[in-house]
Each structure stands twice: as structure tokens, then as C-alpha cells.
């Protein structure tokens with residue numbers, strides 16, 4: 001991909017004198033290629049703007065932006081989890097932008113208060129349960145999963161994953177560190193198996209009967225449901241009488257040293273609009289960040305829920321505290 005990028009940059013440089021306005025945007029994306037390429041193709045088709053991109057994991061992309069500094073070719077960073085977006089902003093690689101379009105399309109709690117990044121899709125991290133061994137009436141909240149009645153019945157993904165760091169950060173934001181630690185200790189005491197490396201393995205452990213309940217992002221449930229429509233698993237929306245379902249975002253910001261800031265801002269604004277939002281969320285069975293755009297029918301079939309309205313930037317701010325807390329609580 002990088003080779004492609006470099007050869008394209010060379011091509012543009014060589015061809016520049018005869019080209020009228022070869023507009024271009026360079027994107028670093030931690031969102032996987034198959035989830036972003038259809039959007040970039042559509043945008044190029046509509047506008048003639050070339051989008052050159054590389055994909056990698058969030059950590060390496062941020063390291064790269066930092067190392068490249070002013071020389072970076074990247075105009076935009078796309079990544080998943082508010083924790084990662086917050087890290088990028090905190091490292092100073094993103095630029096705050098003024099955009100009435102983005103402010104109108106993306107609700108305030110799904111973007112950086114300083115407008116250095118904007119959520120583009122919403123992911124719900126909720127409870128999945130065995131329909132054979134759990135009645136939904138037994139479920140209520142994330143906090144309740146710390147109750148001894150779930151002993152030996154809970155499966156969780158590793159605490160090393162930013163998704164769980166953000167979830168625990170939300171507990172700290174709601175309850176303070178002391179109570180959050182009590183809850184996490186309760187989860188650890190209830191684990192049926194050591195934490196799993198990903199959400200899909202966690203769900204499969206419930207299916208296999210190793211545990212009865214788990215906490216996962218809904219799109220992983222959706223992927224499994226596509227393969228096994230009759231699976232004996234269901235989603236539960238917790239905390240409907242309190243904080244709401246824990247949500248997070250994937251999102252994007254413009255880089256501080258963007259070479260094409262105006263073109264990149266137009267792309268970001270387009271990504272927040274109706275056509276792109278349906279695609280952006282739909283490709284991964286997530287929820288659009290733009291509230292005027294409905295989720296896909298398959299996602300809507302999981303039912304409506306009240307979501308936590310905590311600003312997702314708080315999840316980043318409290319990430320360090322969450323990591324230390326999980327370590328103290330023995331959550332590996």
C-alpha cells in the first residue's frame with residue numbers, strides 16, 4: 001500500500017504541470033480496508049478527488065504520525081475507539097477544525113470538545129447471553145455482573161483491549177475509582193475462564209457452554225449471527241434505568257501537518273453526511289453517528305436502547321486510570 005502511495009505521489013508530482021486540479025487526500029486508517037475502501041471509491045467517483053491510504057493498527061499509525069512530524073504525508077487519521085482518538089489528540093498530531101457541517105451532523109458527546117476528532121460510527125458494548133441458560137429478567141446492569149450469582153458464568157475479553165479500557169473508564173466516570181474497582185473485582189471473581197483475546201472467541205465460549213454471559217461489541221454478535229442464524233445467543237441492553245448502554249465510536253480527525261487540509265475537511269464532512277453514514281456504519285453493522293441516519297435493518301432488529309450520553313472523550317481521559325485499576329483488580 002505504501003509503495004502504491006509513493007508511486008502515486010511521484011506520478012502526481014511528475015504529471016502536475018499538465019493536470020488541472022488533481023485534488024488528493026492522504027489517509028492513515030486503523031479501520032480495516034474493506035470497511036473504508038467502498039466509501040473512498042464512492043467519494044472519488046462523485047468528486048474526482050483521489051484518496052490514497054494505508055491501513056495499520058492504531059498504535060503503529062500514531063507512532064508513525066509522531067515520528068513523521070511535519071513531513072507526514074497524512075491529511076487524515078481514521079481510527080477506532082475514543083481512547084485511541086484521545087491519545088492521538090493528546091499527542092498533538094491532530095488539528096482542531098471549524099466546521100458547522102460536522103458540528104451539525106455529529107452530536108457533541110460523540111466528538112472531541114476541541115473538535116480535533118469526530119465520531120463517525122457508534123459501537124455498543126453490551127451483554128450477550130445464552131438463551132438456553134439465562135432468562136433476560138435475570139440481567140440488569142454491567143454492575144450486576146459483579147454479583148456472586150454470576151460466579152463461574154461470566155466470560156470477558158482481555159483487559160489489554162482498548163474497548164474494555166474504555167468500558168472501565170465509563171465505570172470510573174459514573175461511580176468513581178473505588179466503586180469501579182469493586183465492580184471489576186467482582187467480574188474477575190465471576191470469570192468462568194481466563195479472558196479471551198477477542199470478542200468472537202468470547203461469544204463462542206458462551207455458545208460452547210463454558211459461560212452464560214459476556215460483554216461484547218454488537219457487530220461481533222452480528223457477524224456470528226450471519227453465519228449461525230439459529231445460534232442460542234441474544235443481546236441484552238443493560239443500564240436502561242441508569243447510565244444507558246456503554247457506547248464508543250470509530251472516528252477521524254485532520255492531522256496537524258496536513259498538506260491538503262481543505263480537501264481533507266471536505267472528505268470528513270462528506271463522511272458525516274447521510275449517504276456516507278449509512279455505508280460507514282452499515283459495512284460493519286454499527287450505528288451511524290449522525291442521528292438523522294437510521295441503522296441498517298439487521299442492526300435495528302436487535303431493538304432500541306438508551307445509550308450512555310457521557311462524552312466519549314472522557315473514556316480517553318480516564319484510560320490510564322482504567323488500565324491501572326484493572327491491573328490492581330487482577331483483570332488480565
Ligand code: FE
Nearest residue numbers: 080199217220
Ligand atoms: Fe472491533
